[in-house]
Amino acid sequence: MRVVITGGGTGGHVYPALAIAQGLKQAEPEAEILYIGTRRGLEADVVPRAGLPLATITVQGLERRRIWRNFWALARLGRGLAEAYLIVRRFRPDVVVGTGGYVCGPVCLVAAVLGIPVVLHExxxxxxxTNRWLARVAHTVCLTFPEAAKFFPRGAELVTxxxxxxxxxxxxxxAEARERLGIGRGDTFILSVGGSQGARSLNRAILPVLQFYRGQPSVRILHVAxxxxYEVLKEEAQSLGIDMDKNGNITITPYLYEMDVALAAADLVVGRAGASFLAEVLVRGLPAVLIPYPYAAGNHQEYNARAVAHRGAAVVIRDHELKSGRLLTTLQSLLAQPSRLKAMAEASLRLGRPDALERIVERILAVAHRP
Structure with a gap:
């Protein structure tokens, strides 16, 4: 079996694509997989590191503000279509899998024209x-959130x-994670994540939280700045008397390599509402306070956060509301209501899908092997 996987630009598109590739190789070790991306996207770095062959095409996304630049983008699209045609025709895949990003457009469109089935993951x-448009030619669209279904064209085959x-x-x-982090059995551990590049508004909003809970050993806080x-937040924290050598219940770090350990140990999570991070939070069954990134394309993070909050697993605070001190009051309210936190955790666990990869791979294999 031969499979083309395409998706690029950001980690939100690339990392799910790599997970799908790994799942396909586990299910069918003899499968040949080719990743098609661009030379400028994240995939150009991480795909070869993952041991997958990478082919690239020339394409760029459309811009909403500087409309005049779209003429150049459309010219590149023509070139990208020609390059995608040559690559796909030469590789002869049984199925093409797209995970989003503008590189998917030419590749999936060429596949559809050549009669090769397309499976999308949103x-x-x-x-x-891109995925909304490609759904018209795709065989199947795999969804993370059922709420996404209403945005796709009527007649598209959708599966959550x-x-x-x-x-x-x-x-x-x-138990192992909490022991490793030195968290007592009765302690409450709050994990706050601003993202790998940080989030200035969240870093500012966390200061009153750290100041309020400093020196309270029953509440442990780990904030990823x-x-x-990191340096700015650390200085501001020290100016407020938050010394991590003395206030041992508070930890500020620039980056968190062992997210698996922190999530396993956590009782409550504070963070943005990117799809990958949310999937990890939900699969661990954690209650969350979500602050959607307001400048995400199409405001998709707020849609993600609202979908989780609607089912009782999270509280949503909009970014501009952080200035009013709402993060601290929300945390105080939640920690004062153990029964509510328990209900949120149960709702989160119901939303988590630990079998997501198996279900996606199963659908791809069914499409690839269909006569």
Missing amino acids: QNAFPGM TGLPVRPEILRAQR GRQG
Whole structure:
């Protein structure tokens, strides 16, 4: 079996694609997989590192603000279509899998014209423009959130599978993780994540939280400030008397390599509402306070957060509301209501889909082997 996987630009498109590739290789070790991306996207770096062959095409996305630049984008699209045609025709895949991003457009369109079935995976509750358009030629669209279904054209075959999470997230044991982090049995552990690049508004909003809970040993807080915001936040925390050597219940770090350990140990999570992060939070059955990134394309993070909150697993705070101190009051309210936290955790666990990868791979194999 031969499979083309395409998706690019950001980690939200690339990492699910890599997880699907790994799942396909586990299901069919003899399968040949080719990844098609661009030279400028994240895939150009991480796909070869993952041991997958990478072919690239020339394409760029359309811009909403500088409309005049779209003439150049359309010219590149023509070139990208020609390059995609040559690659797909030469490789002769049984199925093409797209995970979003503008590189998917030419590849999946060429596949459809050549009669090769296309399977899409949509990560967000508000689908990206490329996937919404490609759904017209796709055989199947796998959804992370059922709420995304209403945005796709009528007649598209939709199935809710969830989003694949890293195996280590599923394997981590809570008791071992808490012991490793030195968290007592009766302590409450709050994990706050601003993202790998940091989130200035969240870093500012966490300061009153750290100040309020400093020196309270029954509440442990780990805040991931991001590499860009770490030094500034650390200085501001110290100016407020938050000394991590003395206030041992508070930890600020620029980056968190062992997210699997932190999630396994956590009682409550604070963070953005990217699809991959949310999938990990839900599969661990964690209650969450979500602050959607307001500048995400199509405001898709707010759609993600609202979908989770609608089912009782999260509280949503909009980014501009952080200035009013709402993060601290929300955390105080939640920690004062153990029964509510328990109900949120149960709702989160119901939403989690630990079998997402298996379901996606199963659908891809069914399409690939169909006569």
